[in-house]
Amino acid sequence: MTRSTLVFQRCLAFTLERLGYKVAQMPRAKVLRLGTRLGRLGFWLVKRPRTTSLRNLRLIYGDALTEAQRRELTRKVFEHFGRVTLDFYRSALRGDDNILELVTEIEGWESSKQALDAGKGLIGVGGHLGNFEIFARYAAKSGVPLTVVARDPNDPVFGAMVKKIRQSGGYEVVSKGGASLRKLFVALKKGEAIAMLTDQNSGDVFVPFLGIPAGTVTGPATLALKTGAPLIVSYCVMKPDSTYKIVVHEPLWPKENESEASLMTRVNLALEEGIRQYPEQYLWLHNRWKSAFEEKNASRWPSGYDLPALKAKWQGG
Template sequence: MKDERQGLKGGRDLEKGERRWGRGETSGNSYPTINRHPFSAIRRQWRKVFKAVKNWLIYRLVVILIRIIRSLSRAKALKFGAGLGLLAYWTMPRQRRQTIDNLRAAFGTGNDHQIKRLSKEAFFDLGANAVDAVRLEAMSKEQVLDIVKAEGLEHLDAALEAGKGVIVVSGHIGNWELLAAYIAARGYPLNVVARELYDPRLNRILVSTRERFGTKNLTRGKDTRRIVRALKRGEIVAFLIDQDTKVDGIFVDFFGRPAHTPVGPVVLAMKTGAPLLPIAIHREEDGLHHVVVRRCIQVGTTGTRTEKIRNSTARCSRLLEEFISQHPTQWVWMHQRWKTRPKEGARET
């Protein structure tokens, strides 16, 4: 029996050693290491090189497009942007199918022709709005104010008078970059919370454009203290809450389906006492942009913490849904908004 146990122990040690060798590690004995995947390191290196080259090409293409757009008049630039949107519609089949599927789920399948028309117009509008966003870097504050009209600014003024700051909740509707530029151009103390772009060079271009009008850029997940300090100074902090991202969130109804929605703005409002203010922007047929400011949402004082978070997040989501329903072609339907799904029996906090 003793010999058998020793044999079993030796077998386990041998297997353990083989597993170590399989990972390219050195065993206790002075045997040569074995790498079962000798080309894995080379493949990883080539993937890094390919990614770097791809990002550089994308960056150069973006720079060229920026130069072309800035050389055009606004009217021609908008047509150019719509053309880019049409090109994207026909050359990006996955995003096109995603757009059509999301529109069908949101508005029904009764009129397939209308759904496809809306999907194509969504690409048109995204291209045109992107062009207006690109042109911001070369625009003055006066030029920004000339192409935007607003209603409901009295709600923003009243919220700021309370002295606790304001938490703006919005979405990827219309030209959200122009919305930030407009608020800052009017002299409001604005901070926007956003994630960094994957390419630092593109991120610098975007941040520089925002800062041109006085907007302060805060990085999601990194600048929590700066966010709180901005509210304590009585400033505006803006969030976009209509994307399925890897942040703390809960599932609330959005176009009839449960959508994972960030709870950060509501939790922040509960901690600081700052009101939640829904704002959105859309581009009209005459080319002007229209900003709409709704009344403040105050987090309720009754119910559990979870109920307060859920109810306030759901109200914000419903208001965004109303904005989108009024201007359905100006939202990013190509985004996988309902990708994350509730788990069976999962509890949310």
């Protein structure tokens, strides 16, 4: 973690701790405006994620976006995550009934119910799109028995605050890592749901993501292939009126003799739909293609891609 990122996370944690329960009493519109300002501060303060976002957008959109448009979209991304962070904090303090009121549109929810009724459990997969924290609380409040795999924030101060809020959400939280694997198998065997975000840089397998091979985790596919549980891509995005819309895709049932790479390719394709529709709500700030462009992984790319040209584009050449 860079020093600038650490400073921003500490600044955010300090702001939330200082305001405390005052945030819960604020009108929501005021909280969202404050979140926008904090996000804008992060845009100017935190250089490396800003640079990473501009590079990722150049790779994916190419000449379809000018440098000024990429910079504007990056600023909007910072502002979005400032808003949803404070919105989640406020909503959690006010109680889960408030969270239910914030979700005004749901698409495909019956898909998850039908998958759970099959008795093999359910593996919810998503990305850093929209407000994934509110989605988890909404699902738990709606009666879905849920275990969430969460990566702890790098900054311990900010991480402790996030962990405390998550633990009050009515779902079990396990840290990312091998020690949690048994708990996930147990939950699926009981016919329950587990959830994880799958869009972080990895070296497991290299499959297309937004049209470019990216290092992608295989854990969700491994669980699905071993248990027969379906993968369901879902996300929760903020609408123009500042309420939320939940989108649940059709279950991706593992096919006979299907590879992990094939199954995760299907996951990525479903997740792409939401990212392309709501690019300002996606975490472009993450170095998603880091492993993909490392020299040691060049031989692991699928065929049909001009790796040198894509790498030069990613680097700004």
